Amino acid sequence: MRPILEIAAALDLQPNSLICYGEHMAKLRxxxxxxxxxxxTGKIVLVSAINPTRSGEGKTTVSIGLAQGLARIGQRVALALREPSLGPIFGVKGGGTGGGHCQLExxxxxxxxxxxxxHAVGAAHNLLAALLDNAIHFRSELDLEHxxxxWRRVLDVNDRTLRHSVxxxxxxxxxxxxxxxxxxTAASExxxxxxxYEDLADLKVRLGRILVGFDRSGDPVTAQSLQATGAMAxxxxxxxxxxxxxxxxGVPTFVHGGPFGNIAHGCNSVIATKTAATYADFAVTEAGFGFDLGAEKFFDLKCRSSGLWPSVVVLVVTVRALRVHGGGELARHGAIEEIESGLEHLSHHVHSVRAFGFEPVIAINRFADDTAQELAAIDKGCVQLGLNAVHFTGFTEGGAGAEALAHAVVTAATQPIPPIRYLYDLESLPEEKIATVARTIYGASDLEISRNARKDLERIQALGYERLPICIAKTHLSLSSDPDxxxxxxxxxxxxxxxxxxxGAGYLLVLTGDIVTMPGLPRDPAAxxxxxxxxxxxxxI
Known part of the structure; x- marks a missing residue:
């Protein structure tokens, strides 16, 4: 590892611009x-993927490798990625900083x-919860209806026993x-x-708007009315x-924010992405999990809120994911018909990318046990779909294994940037927004809205929140709400x-299927x- 001051200097950031945490980490002032x-002025490159398997398809690894490849071909580049959460680190994933020769350090x-x-996010969230219960205990003039x-509490750990408590x-x-x-904690508002947020004034306005409950007259109670905003900030x-x-x-990397893609909006912070695109010519960022979750929210939430817009979209594809989405098994090889069937899944994601006006660059993330026949089937399928597909071997070769992808991205970035196009208008009713995303991005034909959700939508309209964009919480393992x-x-x-x-965040969180906002540990956790x-x-790790 190089000293963090050298990394900052590559972006023309001076030592007095940093708050150093030892020799290799810093915060920007x-x-x-x-x-x-x-x-x-920098070009933003959005990296997303088809729906992953439970093992993950290396989207972060490809993002890091792409940045290293861009640096190798002479581009001034920075990464903007999300922070890992302790929950999945000790649960399934065992780490969230890339892999092989494409890691964060x-x-x-x-x-x-x-x-x-x-921890700071958790403390601010739980302080609001404590102030809320304190107001109930002392029967404050807010007259909260308990x-x-x-407003629930948060913890940065997977613990299913805490989902419901008294x-x-x-x-x-x-x-x-x-x-x-x-x-x-990653699901905290x-x-x-x-x-x-984009500046401290914006931060405090958003914190103050947080809706925590209702009083006995049915009127909303916010963090501002609990006088919690200043302490949380x-x-x-x-x-x-x-x-x-x-x-x-040694590529400079801004790591900031960590909302889950399946139960939040799955993107790193606006301020980190803007910083990367301000100090570098290319800013590589990602949106997880698949395009149906993180990337749709990148466009309809993050870009709509900030005015950012990418220049290039990269879609990560793997043999094993196409095999699974083609009806096969994770560890089984040799059934080319399953890969060919899985290409229909890829085609749908490409349709989703094109809905926002982009022609994706396909990054085929190669694994050691991929066969030549399987890879050839993907290459052929991508040609038939009219896609520019590039093989990525960054896990084993680092930036050298990403140079072909880097050249493809630079070429794509020379094309005119598609005009800003969101999937739905804010003037539409929430139910119409949900239906638009479900039909266009997931391939659904209809919605089944529960009685509780109907009541939620009625209250949303009565309170005047119907113009907010939507953030759909859904399984990341399939396009539908069924992970299997x-x-x-x-x-x-x-x-x-x-x-x-x-x-406060400025969206409506739509929970579908059996999605939960407190995950559980698997039978054999990474811990x-x-x-x-x-x-x-x-x-x-």
């Missing part, structure tokens, strides 16, 4: 961040506590008993706000500043279970393999 009204520190951003409070037990001194629960003083680290080959329906399945019905108002060696080194 507030004064060097781009202003809200500023328009960055120092990877173990980034994967674990990093600079404390997620059965109409929906608090305030033990007598009058311990508060008012009521049903409550926990979400994972404050995390969404951190990733959408104070806890986020450092967390709002982008973190600067580096890739395996991996193969492309056109014409299904999307079940809408509830709709939450995220007034079993993570340890601290006798030399004080973290191993197993």
């Amino acid at each position: 507030l004064g060097v961040l781009p202003k809200k009204e500023a328009k960055p 120092p990877s173990t520190r980034i994967n674990l506590h990093f600079t404390g951003d997620l 059965r109409q409070v929906f 608090i305030g037990l033990g007598g009058r001194l311990n508060g008012v008993p009521r049903e409550a629960g926990f979400d994972i 404050i995390m969404a706000i951190l990733c959408l 104070a806890l986020l003083q450092d967390a709002v500043l982008p973190n600067l680290v580096q890739s395996s080959e 329906q991996g193969s492309y399945h056109k014409g299904f019905t999307l079940p809408v279970e509830s709709v939450r108002i995220a007034a 079993h393999r993570i340890d601290l060696s006798d030399e004080g080194e973290i191993i197993g």
